[in-house]
Amino acid sequence: MGAMAILRLALVFSILTSFSLLAGSSPSPLTELQIVTAERRIDLTSHIVKVFLTLKVENIGEASASEVLLAYSPTEADRLAVVKAAASAGKKKKKSYLPLDVKPTDLPDGPNGTKYYLIHLLKPLGKGEAISLEVLYILTHSLEPFPVEISQSESQLVYYRDSAKILSPYPIKQQATFLKTPSSRVESFTRVVPTDRANTELKYGPYEEQPPFSYSPIIVHFENNKAFAVVEELVREIEISHWGSIQVTEHYKLVHAGARHKGAFSRVEYQSRPNSGVSSFKNLLAELPPRVHSVYYRDNIGNISSSRLRTNFKKSELLIEPRYPLFGGWKSTFVIGYGVPLEDFLFEAADGTRYLNYSFGCPLAETVVDKLTVKVVLPEGSKNPSAVVPFPVEQRTERKYSYLDVVGRTVVVLEKSNVVPEHNSPFQVYYQFSPIYMLAEPLMLTSVFFLFFMACVTYLHLDFSISKIKQT
Known part of the structure; x- marks a missing residue:
């Protein structure tokens, strides 16, 4: 075999290996979609954390897309209690919602152990088309008391850990995150420029042109005296x-x-x-x-x-x-x-x-x-x-x-x-x-009472007295 033939075989093998690695490392929806706008609102007013996520998803690929992936960190995935999604249409009070099926996937984990959930669209999203999605997910045991022990007269302070940027397998053109606390007492919070605070609300963003799997860890330390x-x-x-x-x-x-x-x-x-x-x-x-x-x-x-x-x-x-x-x-x-x-x-x-x-x-x-x-x-x-x-x-x-x-x-x-x-x-x-x-139980009760009655009658008719022996 000549040198040129060996080079050709090596080139073909390297190309096939590259394609197989790409196919194994990232699911196909990752290269077809982008998120035009994303807004996340995190409700921290209870010990049950509710997250409302609004997405506008656009198909930038050639093939139609019938699924949209949601990404969660390993910690979030372990604490997920509910994940719901709906396709929204219209504006404000005239908005209509169509529930969508959401299920965890068996896809390989993403970077840093990222877990995926899959939203099944009602109809495939064609090239250049966009859809608005409303997602609700609920986290439990996500507020960490600090200090871990308090006296009877002290208020309770907790930590909440998350990311200022939305974790997603798709690129996000524009995004913002809002956190609502139960009171205006916030001891400290991580600043990721731009960050704004007004009364009981923290705002992270807007952030522009973020690549897939962007992550910026934050910690918010605040008062929460709700019943845990x-x-x-x-x-x-x-x-x-x-x-x-x-x-x-x-x-x-x-x-x-x-x-x-x-x-x-x-x-x-x-x-x-x-x-x-x-x-x-x-x-x-x-x-x-x-x-x-x-x-x-x-x-x-x-x-x-x-x-x-x-x-x-x-x-x-x-x-x-x-x-x-x-x-x-x-x-x-x-x-x-x-x-x-x-x-x-x-x-x-x-x-x-x-x-x-x-x-x-x-x-x-x-x-x-x-x-x-x-x-x-x-x-x-x-x-x-x-x-x-x-x-x-x-x-x-x-x-x-x-x-x-x-x-x-x-x-x-x-x-x-x-x-x-x-x-x-x-x-x-x-x-x-x-x-x-x-009729089983009434018949059983009737039978028991009948047998008891017959036993009583039989007992009353029996003579248990000691008879005298006639002397001769």
């Missing part, structure tokens, strides 16, 4: 009875996830001084369905009477007060139970299949649930259960035995971690049920 209510574990049991009611029992393990309390607790100071324990909370609001009945609230000691229930045609509100106010690091374990009418939540499909339509998530307002388990206990004799949930959950079935059960009841178990109030959306559990099974 975190439910470490919540087990909700929804028991269906075809005799007219649904019984719901919720077991809570609650913790204040803010700066830990140091020193002794003075109840006199807590009640006499308005600013004492400003970062603590002494009550929580639970939003329950309308027409609830038989509501109770108790802990390991017994029933807690410091609760108030308000009901109307749309919802019921239960204001609960633990036995003691919760400071940072303090925990409380309690149970909430109630009943709701069967006809409000159980329905029958055209094919005879029955289904429960109930709300997923935690009824406590502004609360993060680290681990949520929803157990739907179906009536005895139910067959072919299946659950439809609008977001990914782990599903399994188990069996439960109650009073007078013969074969036991099927339990549909749904598990999800990192749950926020946005997960309080309806879900359905479908199952098949024959009405003949409703």
Whole structure:
């Protein structure tokens, strides 16, 4: 083989290697799109961080694009609870929104471990076309208390870490980031020119012509005395009875996830001084369905009477007060139970299949649930259960035995971690049920009473007296 042939083969091999490396390192949408304008608004007024992202995406490639990538740092990806997207059209009050499907991808990680989510467009974006996207994503456990311990009389300060520039796999022509804090007390913040501050709002930008994967770390240190209510574990049991009611029992393990309390607790100071324990909370609001009945609230000691229930045609509100106010690091374990009418939540499909339509998530307002388990206990004799949930959950079935059960009841178990109030959306559990099974328990009770009656009659007719032996 001549020298020229060897050179040609080496050149071809190098070109093929370059193409394979490019294909493996960056997904195809990266080279087809650019972001014309991007605006990010970060709401830090609660311990649940909400980020609203507005993008105008333009196709600058030759081929049409049907997907748009969102990029998140590894820390953000671990704390993501919700990612929603919609295509917007129109201006201001006349805007219309079309929800879009958003899912995590199996693409290789980007620079510095960047994770991707994929937005599926309703129709492909042609060459030179643009689309406006509205994205909402929610982060949990993203506010870091500093100092980590405070006394009863101190306010709570927290750190929030992010980037002044929006992390994106596409070039961004113009962008700006706004951060809203709960109060005007901001101890310090990172300055990335240009940076402006006005009252409770920080503005980073505008920044022009930023390349893909631009990142400029910032830290904001500010006051946040909102209730850092975190439910470490919540087990909700929804028991269906075809005799007219649904019984719901919720077991809570609650913790204040803010700066830990140091020193002794003075109840006199807590009640006499308005600013004492400003970062603590002494009550929580639970939003329950309308027409609830038989509501109770108790802990390991017994029933807690410091609760108030308000009901109307749309919802019921239960204001609960633990036995003691919760400071940072303090925990409380309690149970909430109630009943709701069967006809409000159980329905029958055209094919005879029955289904429960109930709300997923935690009824406590502004609360993060680290681990949520929803157990739907179906009536005895139910067959072919299946659950439809609008977001990914782990599903399994188990069996439960109650009073007078013969074969036991099927339990549909749904598990999800990192749950926020946005997960309080309806879900359905479908199952098949024959009405003949409703007679099982009455027949069993009738049989037991009949056998008991016959035993009593037999006993009364028996003669257990000692007869005298006739002497001869």
